[in-house]
Amino acid sequence: MTDIYLDNNATTKVDPLAINAMMPFFSEQYGNPSSIHKFADGVAKAIKTARKQVQDLIGAEHDSEIIFTSCGTESDSTAILSALKAQPNRKEIITTAVEHPAILNLCEYLEKDGYTIHRMPVDKVGRLNLEAYKNMLSDQVAIVSVMWANNETGNIFPVEQMAEMAHEAGIMFHTDAVQAVGKIAMNLKQTKIDMLSLSGHKLHAPKGIGVLYLRRGTRYRPLLRGGHQERGRRAGTENTASIVALGKACELAQEHIEYENTQVKALRDRLERGIIEQVPHSFITGDINNRLPNTTDIAFEYIEGEAILMLLNKAGIAASSGSACTSGSLEPSHVMRAMDIPYTAAHGTIRFSFSRFNKMSEVDEVLKVMPQIAATLRKLSPYWDSLTNEPVADPEKAFAPTYA
């Protein structure tokens, strides 16, 4: 049996065409694009092409708005620290409680330095309250940073509308779009988004390459200073091979965006419908009407995520979990906590995330094993009554361990 990879929100397979595109830049095309001689010429041109390909995918107005970085995290840090540095009188940041750690941990760190962080809560399906958001906007706020789509649930936030609102209040707007780029269509020139982060390895380019989109005219302070690369806005010799591969990957993502929203979505829809039908006491988390087409996050009640993953893995299926135990921390994922998913379910959430490389036969394979996996673990669970094959009556009271 071949292995089934359903963890594409963690990372994706590099498209073979992107690999082909990048290979020459490890061998004959090894010049430094900054040099004057002919070794540099082809490399500089290839980077220009890649910049254009990224620009086209995200709908940026100018290719100079594309700054190549090393990853999504670098883009996020650059954006937020730039906004603070460029506006030293503004000491507040607005973000959400469900951001990626690349944003949340940076904010927590800035909090220690005296900045005020507003973390917008979400409701039970992970939606923001825009009325409350509006009231937070003030001239004290340096930047709003809201993810375009959530990595766990796939929930899409109304960033275009929120950027408009921030713009009207004279506040910079950044979005961490690493999960959204390539999966949903976007046209940045028609928005008020000032900065956007994307990451190559989430859209079939290699790891170690990212982009910060910086709208022309947005006040900016570089994170890395040094040489004149990226017009002095991100010093450091270009990762030429990966930039070329990212360009190619963006072109391919553009070509497949409809496929993603029809065929890939069909895989996701069939999987989650099948699971909900066949596995009792399971439910989809997040906003099912407003999600990425490739993501589903399913909570299996009364069992734990890592144990589910281990059994899935044994069956050759790769997915991921918001369970505490897979991350080494004790709390379940902050996203599940923010949505107030009960602990008996939050620990048992499994995220299946698809890509255009998945097939319908793989969905069938998962549907074959998933009901049995849930049943096996429930047999071990103190919250489950093996005789009735139902949860014990009033689970939280029937089993109340000694310490909390």
Added chain:
Amino acid sequence: MIFGEGIEQTIIEDLKMWDYSEKVKDHFFNPKNAGAVENANAIGEVGSISCGDALRLTLRVNDDSEIIEEAGFQTFGCGSAIASSSVLTEIIKGMTVDEALTVSNQDIAAELDGLPPEKMHCSVMGREALQAAIANFRGEVWKDDHEEGALICKCFAIDEPMIEEMIWANKLGTVEDVTNFTKAGGGCAACHEDIEGILERVLKERGESFDPSAEATVKVTEEPKKAPLTNLQRIKRIEMVLEALRPQLMADGGDVELVEVEGNTVYVNMTGACSGCQMAAMTIAGIQQRLMEEMGEFLKVVPASQMATAGA
């Protein structure tokens, strides 16, 4: 499985699973004594649903001999929580309750050929369930003095409440103090920022301020339990630890041999399936982790092939 399966396997394997020994996996995939024992006369329920693991241990103890005749577990938790519960029931069956009370969480972990530092709390949960069940058998109420929090030092598996408690109890003021009292931060040093953060917070509560450049304020007054090892004793102990790991490696067609110890660098030869296999680095990291736990000091394990260059 850990040492040398194909690359396809490594791509989809969750990294955390690689840290599990074969025994952990075996007890997880084929748990022993799952389910509740009928007519149990000793029941222990511990854990915390917020932490994602909880265990109910049911025992049938012979009233006259006090021998544990049957043991069963029901666990909500991850792979190592289920494996720890399973192995615990195997260990204690046939023991008297007094004997069972001497089983420590390290015994549970050792029986599983070790647990990753993030997962040691699973073995603690097993021991506590056992204490709770025996208290229940004796008609006592088991009181938990246990508090658990975020893991700070991954080299020595020390969590935040432990560090905080030691800072309060011993009036610690520097990272070095914390390392002296808890071992936390004595390995790779990556957690020093976190330790400083805890110090800053606790010292503030104490009405002092944290000075990162201060000398270690507290001298360790207690003598270490054991006299410092001589060089020979130390090498012998390192050899013993490696010896204990060999069966596991050999089961996968590999082997390890101690070549030299220089300062805190341990040079080893990896042979058989382990030598040159893509998992060799992972294996070495596992050996290093085990050595550090057993020896209680920071050690670096390096393939002997790098001996000349490493010395330069």
